[in-house]
Amino acid sequence: MELLRKLEILADAAKYDASCASSGTASRNSVGGRGVGSAEGSGICHAYAPDGRCISLLKILLTNFCVYECHYCINRNSSNVPRARFTVAEVVRLTLDFYKRNYIEGLFLSSGVIRSPDYTMAQLVEVARCLRQDHDFRGYIHLKTIPDADGELLADAGRFADRLSINVELPTQQALADLAPEKDHRTIKLSMARIRERREADAEARRAAARVSNRPRGARRPPTRFAPAGQSTQMIVGADPATDADVLATTDQLYRSYRLKRVYFSAFSPIPDASVRLPAQRTSLVREHRLYQSDWLIRFYGYRHDEITAGTDDTPGNGMLDLDIDPKLAWALRNRAAFPVNLDRDDRERLLRVPGLGVKSVNRVLQLRRWQPVRLADLVAMKADVRKAMPFIICANHHPGVGEVTSQRLRARFAPPAEQLALDI
Template identity: 60%
Template sequence: MVDSIKLLQKLEILADAAKYDASCASSAAEKRDSTNSGGIGSTSGGMGICHSYTPDGRCVSLLKILLTNFCQYECAYCVNRTSSNVPRARFTVAEVVKLTLEFYKRNYIEGLFLSSGIIQSANYTMEQVVEVARTLRLQHSFAGYIHLKTIPEAAPELLAEAGLYADRLSINVELPSEVSLKQLAPEKNARSIERSMANLDQGIRAYKASKLDAKKKRNNKLLKPAFSPSGQSTQMIVGADQSTDATILQKANGLYRSFKLKRVYYSAFSPIPDASSDLPLQAPPLVREHRLYQADWLLRFYGFTVDELAFSTNANGDAVNMLALDKDPKLAWALANRELFPINLNTADYEQVLRVPGIGVINARRIIRQRRIRAIRYNDLIQLKLPIQKIKYFVSTLDHHPHTQALDGAMLDQQFSVGATPQLTLF
């Protein structure tokens, strides 16, 4: 009974300490379950603690904890830094394994997200994290989703072993500039982080190539063992330094291109007790984090480049390289490029249709398919349940031709600014 109380106390501390990590999603996880693996757990279904989603939209709940919040690093922005006065706790490997299995059996979770503070050394900590995953997979045949937060300073062979047991691996770049990282997290090294990312990317590519080769030969014999089949992700803190949105997005775009990351997560800086004077006193507006996610989506799925995104200006009209907070990035781009509109939905190519504010990937494809049968009319847009009040200024159809002057003045800027129209939708 006493041991159970102590374990619950640890869980309370270490689950709370893990809430600052945003890199928690299970999209692209391979489908496994106990019926075809002979073990326990699955990567689908369930409701529980930390909700993530598979590619087909099913909910996956994860136990999201730290192995320990003791840490020998002095990252100024981290509540678990070595000089912090927060309550400390540490799980043993056996305790994490027990919690994962017991929570699964009670239908609380379907997987595990595990991170850790750095204790003794990067290698020692990484060995403990890997041991949790190894024990779950090999001793208990756990087939559920496992996401491990890896330590870039750890030996490459430890990171490679982590990939054998985890569905996804992630390494946090923390901050978008090397200068900021040196100032706020002196024990961390930007080159070491990217070198480890490159090693993970190499393992992931080799596994995917092996799968493709097996598919071509129409057999299931893989030349390489499974290695982080859901890829890798990272996280950047927003607002802890003076980096602009343009700098953050350039960094993210470079990481996507170089390492084929599944996601870059943006986490708004949260002020912490006894903070360093190098940190801001207030958190950035949460809508800034939201705008970065929207811009990130435009870069990944809508064919935009960072240079194309419309950044706000100051009172003198000078660009400040920050996304507008009062309107989403796609709308801001459209308003800054009024000469490209209205787009004729009956003749424009897919890429042009995709750039209309209020039209996403699915509806852009529907419009392209539908016009092969008959010309697009204004009522068709209503039938598609598109945000008509938003897109009507930017498109023309067989029976709808907005006046060009409607796009010229300050009227649209005022109409679409936050306060006049809610800006909570993605596009």
């Protein structure tokens, strides 16, 4: 099969994997300025780095042949799709050629499982090893690892790749048993634990070496860090009956237990010749978006996963997020007794609960109030969402009246028009 035809098939097959972020890696600088693909900072496939640059990764599968029969996967063993397989040398050649043409700054490589998990993982590792050692490639590499593979292969992967990821696939073990009978949450989490242990051991070894080393600065290149950009995972949402509360509980547990950098959510989309066990309709992209917003609240705003979907005494929750409004506003409307928040007096934790105020805005408010009272104009200058924040705050020139606006009216004010929501769904 011609290389371009393989690329067409295997690049298209990789589009279902959302967990291809590259944030958090350190630059692999070459000695003397040499090396191929040296790229500063971080980036995501067809997205923007923190410094504003658009970064692209070559995102492909090594092969879309697979011995597994995961019902939700278009590349499952029984699927009637065109198949292709790259050799290690072909992936290396494509990566270097694309980089030299300034199309990409790194590689995201995944694969179906062929022959055995160990064989497949060894092929993925060989691609990364060849790029790093044979071609001195300094760009970003993200490897999707195989959970059942030997621990030493995972260790080798972490020596050459910037980020490793293992897809947890579905929110619950029962769903995984029903829809992916060859996979097991326990095996997946064991591999995650191994990666975490390797990263922690590597970090401790580097700290110890720094304490005792008298090596002159710049005398030689320091040892490569183990998976410096950490690990991530992905969950399919809507393929099983799990609620948003179930998804967020699993997400929170993964962050706490394995120190993941990111958990990605992928809204279920029907595939050709699908199993009768799968839904006939695709999952709303709005639901996926609300889960990402909730994930942000857990990681950066101090929310517990269970309070994001919790109901009230008057309106018990059903475990699902409100699709009409963002989860932070939904929580505020359910907990009006916690407001208004005084921008000049209340602590950071309370300020972070105010709709319309992000982490950067809250940090600027805390700095500003040391010198002067905070006013609405200051929030405007910070580019905070003042209209959304006003019903929930007290500041120098604003004090909302008690019961001035009901929760129902606020919800109607900030919910998108029905026709816009229909487009997003």
